[in-house]
Amino acid sequence: MKMVILDGHALNPGDLSWEGLAALGDLTVYEFSSPEEVPERAAGAELLFINKVMLSAGLLEALPGLRYIGVFSTGVNVVDLEAAHRLGITVCNVPDYSTDSVAQLTMALLLEICHEVGLHSASVHAGDWSASPCFCYWKTQQLELAGKTMGLIGGGAIGKRVAAAAQAFGMNVLVYGPRPHPEWALLGMRSVPLETLLAESDVVSLHCPLSEQTRHLINADTIARMKDGAILLNTARGPILDETAVADALRSGKLLAAGMDVLSEEPPRPDNPLLSAPHCFVTPHIAWASLEARTRLLRIAIENVRAFLNGTPQNVVR
Numbered sequence: 001m002k003m004v005i006l007d008g009h010a011l012n013p014g015d016l017s018w019e020g021l022a023a024l025g026d027l028t029v030y031e032f033s034s035p036e037e038v039p040e041r042a043a044g045a046e047l048l049f050i051n052k053v054m055l056s057a058g059l060l061e062a063l064p065g066l067r068y069i070g071v072f073s074t075g076v077n078v079v080d081l082e083a084a085h086r087l088g089i090t091v092c093n094v095p096d097y098s099t100d101s102v103a104q105l106t107m108a109l110l111l112e113i114c115h116e117v118g119l120h121s122a123s124v125h126a127g128d129w130s131a132s133p134c135f136c137y138w139k140t141q142q143l144e145l146a147g148k149t150m151g152l153i154g155g156g157a158i159g160k161r162v163a164a165a166a167q168a169f170g171m172n173v174l175v176y177g178p179r180p181h182p183e184w185a186l187l188g189m190r191s192v193p194l195e196t197l198l199a200e201s202d203v204v205s206l207h208c209p210l211s212e213q214t215r216h217l218i219n220a221d222t223i224a225r226m227k228d229g230a231i232l233l234n235t236a237r238g239p240i241l242d243e244t245a246v247a248d249a250l251r252s253g254k255l256l257a258a259g260m261d262v263l264s265e266e267p268p269r270p271d272n273p274l275l276s277a278p279h280c281f282v283t284p285h286i287a288w289a290s291l292e293a294r295t296r297l298l299r300i301a302i303e304n305v306r307a308f309l310n311g312t313p314q315n316v317v318r
Contacts, residue, residue: 001025003305004045006033006053011072011294020302021049024309042066047305050078052266057083068092068308070301073288075237076317077210091317092304096157098293103161105287106205106235109259112281113231114143146170151201153177153194153217154208154236155184162205163189174201177208198225203233210237220245229256235287238264247273250280261287 002025005018009031012018021027025047033041033053039062042048046065048055051072057080060066069079071093084091112118116139123129123139150166152159155175163173164187173189180191198204204226208214218232218241226232232255234241243264249255257279263272266285274280288294300315307314 003047005049097296098288101290101293102287148202151197159207205233238262247277250277
């Protein structure tokens, strides 16, 4: 049974082992695959594994022997699901493997905005504190989170974990989702319409999947409905927001700051508007990348394959 990983480097740059997956079939691992290389490399595969490689309807139709697609992530917007289902190809993802890591980085971005720890540490190491006439100094406004309102767009596993972290800092939590969940109230999260969340939140954090309904959900119009001086965080998917509109809001001061772990194109073009916007903190899509989270991801991906081969597939994307 031929198994092919088209872009394995992100999940396993060398600190994990493919042995558990290789034990299940004839495995070929490619660190990276360009769009031009994908058709030849995927040819003949019965089980295909991807992270960010795009699998279009045309490509899937050209792979008659393909039975299974394993996505090394929770989001599956890289696969034409309609075509996969039509062709009888099982698509499985890996849910909930990075909940703690993503929530942790979400708060790290927020705390960096509040205190700019890196900037102040660099200043101290540069000698500024030694030369200071006062016992303390700060180069940026210092912000306290207690009493402020965190607005979560998306209240799934990650959103709920971020809510708990925000509450630990004394924040009030609002949440918006297309289908409100009863447990939100039990967790101290107040379910509100999007309009209310935008108007009342000091911090707006995105934790929803990318879909046609959420693409550019944050745009010039929705930003205009936010509080002046609000903070925007995105550890979900880059295209959920209009990057030009966010950059404009940062330059005008409508947004105090933004923290981004994802961008619309990754790696980004040098002229991405967020890279030159003021008070915009960008990390290179690392929220999922802790060793613990990647270890879980690979373990669950292997379990998905075993379940599929046993005729009881799990984590199937419907």
